[in-house]
Amino acid sequence: MSFLSIDQTDLHCSMELCFAGAACDLRTNSSELARVLEDLSISTADTVPSVFRMRVVVDESSDEGAGEPHFRGLHHVVTASFGMSNVFVFDILRRTVSASVSAAIARDGPFWKEKLIPITLGVLGAAMGLVPVHCACLELDGDGLLIAGVSGAGKSTLSVALSENGFKYVSDDWTYISRRRDGIVAHGTSAPVKLMPDAVEHFRSLLGHSLQRSMNGELAYEIDIAEAFGARVERSCEPRWLVFPERTQEAGAVFTPISSTEARSYVNSSIERLPPQLYEAVAMREQAIERVAMLPTWRFRYGGSPQFAAKELREFVVHRRQEIYV
Amino acid sequence: MTEEPCWHPDLLRRFVPTPYVFSKCDGPNRLFVESNDLEIALSVRQAAIVYRNRPGSLLCTLIRDMAGPVDCSEITIVSDGTLRVLYLGRGTILILDHERSELLGFIARNVEVQELVSSLIPALLDA
Numbered sequence: 001m002s003f004l005s006i007d008q009t010d011l012h013c014s015m016e017l018c019f020a021g022a023a024c025d026l027r028t029n030s031s032e033l034a035r036v037l038e039d040l041s042i043s044t045a046d047t048v049p050s051v052f053r054m055r056v057v058v059d060e061s062s063d064e065g066a067g068e069p070h071f072r073g074l075h076h077v078v079t080a081s082f083g084m085s086n087v088f089v090f091d092i093l094r095r096t097v098s099a100s101v102s103a104a105i106a107r108d109g110p111f112w113k114e115k116l117i118p119i120t121l122g123v124l125g126a127a128m129g130l131v132p133v134h135c136a137c138l139e140l141d142g143d144g145l146l147i148a149g150v151s152g153a154g155k156s157t158l159s160v161a162l163s164e165n166g167f168k169y170v171s172d173d174w175t176y177i178s179r180r181r182d183g184i185v186a187h188g189t190s191a192p193v194k195l196m197p198d199a200v201e202h203f204r205s206l207l208g209h210s211l212q213r214s215m216n217g218e219l220a221y222e223i224d225i226a227e228a229f230g231a232r233v234e235r236s237c238e239p240r241w242l243v244f245p246e247r248t249q250e251a252g253a254v255f256t257p258i259s260s261t262e263a264r265s266y267v268n269s270s271i272e273r274l275p276p277q278l279y280e281a282v283a284m285r286e287q288a289i290e291r292v293a294m295l296p297t298w299r300f301r302y303g304g305s306p307q308f309a310a311k312e313l314r315e316f317v318v319h320r321r322q323e324i325y326v
Numbered sequence: 327m328t329e330e331p332c333w334h335p336d337l338l339r340r341f342v343p344t345p346y347v348f349s350k351c352d353g354p355n356r357l358f359v360e361s362n363d364l365e366i367a368l369s370v371r372q373a374a375i376v377y378r379n380r381p382g383s384l385l386c387t388l389i390r391d392m393a394g395p396v397d398c399s400e401i402t403i404v405s406d407g408t409l410r411v412l413y414l415g416r417g418t419i420l421i422l423d424h425e426r427s428e429l430l431g432f433i434a435r436n437v438e439v440q441e442l443v444s445s446l447i448p449a450l451l452d453a
């Protein structure tokens with residue numbers, strides 16, 4: 001039997017970080033891990049007014065990489081393990097993540113960037129008024145566009161095409177929404193864009209990249225959009241519109257307004273249910289969801305390439321912005 | 327899309343029904359047990375598990391997890407202030423919250439109830 005007391009371990013590296021607008025109080029015994037996380041930290045003007053704590057003990061004698069992920073949760077506690085040497089315990093009520101990881105994981109930047117930070121925000125976000133919404137987010141001249149839809153709806157290909165068409169990229173799969181006094185703010189985590197193998201038909205430059213097995217088992221291109229496509233990246237923005245893209249066989253593009261009820265239902269379907277013990281988090285989350293549901297929302301049916309859809313969306317957004325200013 | 331909320335699947339298995347609910351009082355100690363497994367619920371109640379360092383109530387929510395991994399028998403205990411977590415392999419996870427006097431857990435299908443009651447839970451409570 002092995003016993004590790006995190007609170008009795010000398011966690012001499014301490015720093016204040018920021019992920020998707022959420023402040024993180026990090027303590028660890030590994031300066032290498034502190035450097036990795038510092039590189040991923042993104043400060044924005046719109047910080048959520050609460051902090052979560054991260055306590056990580058690195059076992060320098062272990063070099064086990066990330067194993068098969070296993071998640072479980074009961075009441076206010078969620079656990080995640082990636083092999084025997086890498087365990088994480090999330091306490092939602094106390095906004096704390098405590099972890100014991102191997103030296104290999106401590107220096108594995110992509111693991112923290114692509115897996116652990118998004119997971120942490122997804123689990124603890126509810127207690128901080130940060131709602132993970134299954135949508136992409138792009139920004140044009142200060143105005144945010146949320147692109148929602150289930151996996152396969154074309155969010156990622158549209159995100160890349162829009163970022164080649166004048167939009168700044170915030171996120172492509174999960175966007176973290178927080179309330180602020182007069183509206184909402186959307187935050188990205190700089191996680192890579194995930195494109196399915198058939199995206200290579202529209203983006204030939206993907207031929208220079210290799211397919212990887214993602215956390216849900218799918219084969220996909222997971223790439224840094226700034227490096228691969230020269231996209232301009234924005235860390236947060238204020239969403240103005242919510243769009244549900246739908247690919248059709250017929251050529252052309254049609255926008256149809258849809259109700260806030262449908263928008264609310266979609267957001268609810270993409271988030272984890274919370275147990276009754278977390279009633280305060282539920283209430284906070286519902287307020288943010290309500291703000292998202294109140295955004296002008298459109299169904300966007302299009303037939304054609306992502307580039308065609310991006311051009312149509314850009315024209316639509318420019319037109320809507322003119323209406324707002326008039 | 328429908329008008330009624332269509333919830334995300336319960337990937338964490340947070341909402342597994344726990345129809346077997348028992349309680350036991352012994353002086354200042356009160357034990358509440360809820361589980362999806364009758365044998366676990368009865369055995370924990372019968373063993374009269376108590377949180378020895380602090381008499382009072384203890385709420386146990388224990389899920390027999392048939393979907394979790396069945397792997398090695400190495401025990402690891404990780405403690406951080408109010409939470410203490412015992413892992414037996416990756417599939418059996420027991421969590422003790424001192425402040426809330428709650429014992430939560432998932433028990434892999436290969437773990438005998440006898441081992442849970444006589445070995446794993448005491449190891450967590452007494453660590």
